Amino acid sequence: MKIVITGATSGIGRQLAMDYHAEGHEVYALGRNEQALEELRSHGLSTGKVxxxxxxxxxxxxxxxESVDLAILNAGTCEYVDLPQFDSxxxxxxxxxxxxxMxxxxxxVLPLLRKSATGHLAAVGSSAAYVPLPRAEAYGASKAAIAYMINTLRIDLHQENITVSLICPGFVKTPLTDLNDFPMPFRISVEQASNYIRNxxxxKRAEVHFPKRFTVLLKLLALLPSPLWTKIGSKMVK
Ligand SMILES: NC(=O)c1ccc[n+]([C@@H]2O[C@H](COP(=O)([O-])OP(=O)(O)OC[C@H]3O[C@@H](n4cnc5c(N)ncnc54)[C@H](OP(=O)(O)O)[C@@H]3O)[C@@H](O)[C@H]2O)c1
Known part of the structure; x- marks a missing residue:
């Protein structure tokens, strides 16, 4: 397969790029960090600085x-809101x-996926979008927007035979989460995350969420009445 992965210079994206390359696929790894791109090229991957x-x-x-069989749109960032300042x-x-x-x-990438007989678009959202989580007004909203965009695209691209997947990780140990100053239950390694995603x-799953012991718990918590979740959520604020 010809695979494009964004955010491939670090964390989950880098591991995916290395693993797909090791499986013998033609991988195009995208990012901005020139040193990390150079390192990927030294392993034989094609890269793009964008x-x-x-x-x-x-x-x-x-x-x-010319064409792409699988696009994994993974690039992203996280910043938390710290009240009393609500910084637009x-x-x-x-x-x-x-x-x-995204x-x-x-x-x-869509015109390139249309040129493949097996076009597959995969976007990395987050399980953070399942429930309102403290301080995630920006990050959670961005991932909820991605979930809606991707789940809608799946419907609109159905007639064109393009597979659309939404990837919703729980906590994965990466430079992004190394910055977090709160407990991260069930945090897994990038190797484990890559295995879950590639599997x-x-x-061709519509939603790839992992680890299930965390993501299923969040999906259940999302069913709680809002006043109850507000009480629980507010206790999670440091
Ligand atoms: N780690 C987790 O627990 C977790 C959980 C749920 C969802 N996610 C999502 O998974 C994705 C990867 O996260 P990660 O933890 O692996 O983070 P990471 O290690 O910080 O990697 C982020 C990647 O995104 C790239 N990127 C960010 N902004 C970009 C831009 N404007 N243009 C091009 N590339 C850009 C970075 O490239 P450069 O460094 O080269 O600029 C880097 O390769 C993100 O979308 C994140 O929200 C992560």
């Missing part, structure tokens, strides 16, 4: 490819990095 919030640069880079610039930054860049990537995508 800031995915830059629409023109992203469209130009993708136009150099923080919300804008996270929406730009997570939602706008939309730009989809615009760029779920090989089965």
């Amino acid at each position: 800031d995915l919030t830059d629409k023109e640069a992203t469209l130009v880079w993708f136009s150099t490819l 610039s923080l919300i804008q930054r996270v929406m730009r990095s997570n939602v706008e860049s 939309a730009i990537s989809i615009e760029a 779920g995508l090989s089965k």
Whole structure:
């Protein structure tokens, strides 16, 4: 398969790129960090240096490819809100990095997926979007927007035979979560995350969520009445 992975210079995306490459696929690993891209090239991967919030640069880079079988749109960031300050610039930054860049990537890659007989679009959201979590006004909202965008695209692309998957990880140990200053239940390694994702995508699952002991718990908590969840959630605030 010809596979494009965004956010492949670090964490989950890097592990996926290395694992798909080891399986013998033709992998295009995207990111901005030149040193990390160089390291990926030294392992034999093809790379692209693109800031995915830059629409023109992203469209130009993708136009150099002829077709893509699997696109894993994984690039993203996280910032938490710290009340009493509600900083709208923080919300804008996270929406730009997570939602706008996702939309730009989809615009760029969709024509290439249409040229594949087995086009598969996979987007990395988060299990954080299942329930309102403390301080996640920006991150959770961005991942909820991605979930809606991707779940809607699945319906609209159904007639075109393009598979669309939403990936919802729980906590995974990466440079992103190393910055968190709160307990992260059931945190798994990038190797485990890559195994879950590659297995779920090989089965063309609509939603790939893991680890189940965490994500199923969140899905159940989402069923609680809002006043009860508010009480529980407010106790989680440090
Ligand atoms: N780790 C978790 O527990 C967890 C849980 C749920 C969901 N997720 C999601 O999984 C994805 C990967 O997270 P991670 O933990 O692996 O994070 P990470 O180690 O910080 O990696 C983030 C990647 O995204 C790239 N990126 C960010 N903004 C970009 C932009 N504007 N243009 C191009 N590339 C950009 C970074 O590239 P450069 O460094 O080269 O700039 C980097 O390769 C994210 O979408 C995150 O929200 C993670």
